[in-house]
Amino acid sequence: MYAAPVDLSFKNISSLTDTWIEEPNSGLRPVKKNSEMKYLSCSLRLNNNNITELHDLQKTVSHFLAQPAHLTWLDLSFNKITHIDHVLCELRELRVLYLHGNSIFILSEVDRLGVLPHLHTITLHGNVIETNKAYRNRVITVLPRLKTMDFSAITRQERVLAKIWHQSNSRCRSSKVNQ
Numbered sequence: 001m002y003a004a005p006v007d008l009s010f011k012n013i014s015s016l017t018d019t020w021i022e023e024p025n026s027g028l029r030p031v032k033k034n035s036e037m038k039y040l041s042c043s044l045r046l047n048n049n050n051i052t053e054l055h056d057l058q059k060t061v062s063h064f065l066a067q068p069a070h071l072t073w074l075d076l077s078f079n080k081i082t083h084i085d086h087v088l089c090e091l092r093e094l095r096v097l098y099l100h101g102n103s104i105f106i107l108s109e110v111d112r113l114g115v116l117p118h119l120h121t122i123t124l125h126g127n128v129i130e131t132n133k134a135y136r137n138r139v140i141t142v143l144p145r146l147k148t149m150d151f152s153a154i155t156r157q158e159r160v161l162a163k164i165w166h167q168s169n170s171r172c173r174s175s176k177v178n179q
Contacts, residue, residue: 005044006039007025008024013049014049014051016060019046019063020063042067043074044061046074046076047076047077055085058090071091072094072118074096076098077101078100078102081103082102083104083109088113089112093118097119097123110129113142114142117145121148121149123149137166140154
């Protein structure tokens with residue numbers, strides 16, 4: 001199902017419940033609907049809005065998509081998201097997740113996304129977490145199935161270096177605990 005995304009970008013949306021009254025943007029390829037007037041797509045664009053909370057994400061996905069469990073591509077870039085909400089971990093078929101240009105500031109929250117079995121592409125640049133020296137190594141370590149991060153391919157060498165970084169940090173933490 002490679003249909004065009006349901007596009008709710010640039011709608012000045014603050015709350016996901018606000019999307020329910022919105023009509024998606026029409027693109028070059030119109031998105032087909034089923035008999036229940038739900039879109040036959042597995043992609044959702046919510047970028048360039050003012051979204052801060054994601055707790056209504058499942059309801060929003062269900063509101064628009066004919067098969068919400070098959071959501072594979074989600075664009076939440078350029079919003080005002082500060083945390084990686086657990087609701088993202090429920091999107092079990094998610095393969096691509098754009099979170100760049102938000103205000104995520106706790107790097108360890110990326111760890112939550114490790115439960116997503118198919119996630120291979122993520123963007124997190126433009127968030128406060130990007131300033132952490134361990135940023136790229138940490139993300140590559142906790143999301144081992146990633147192929148692309150911040151629009152850049154993850155190399156074999158980066159994986160090796162991230163693994164070494166992780167082992168080194170694990171030893172440092174355990175030796176501090178034992179002292």
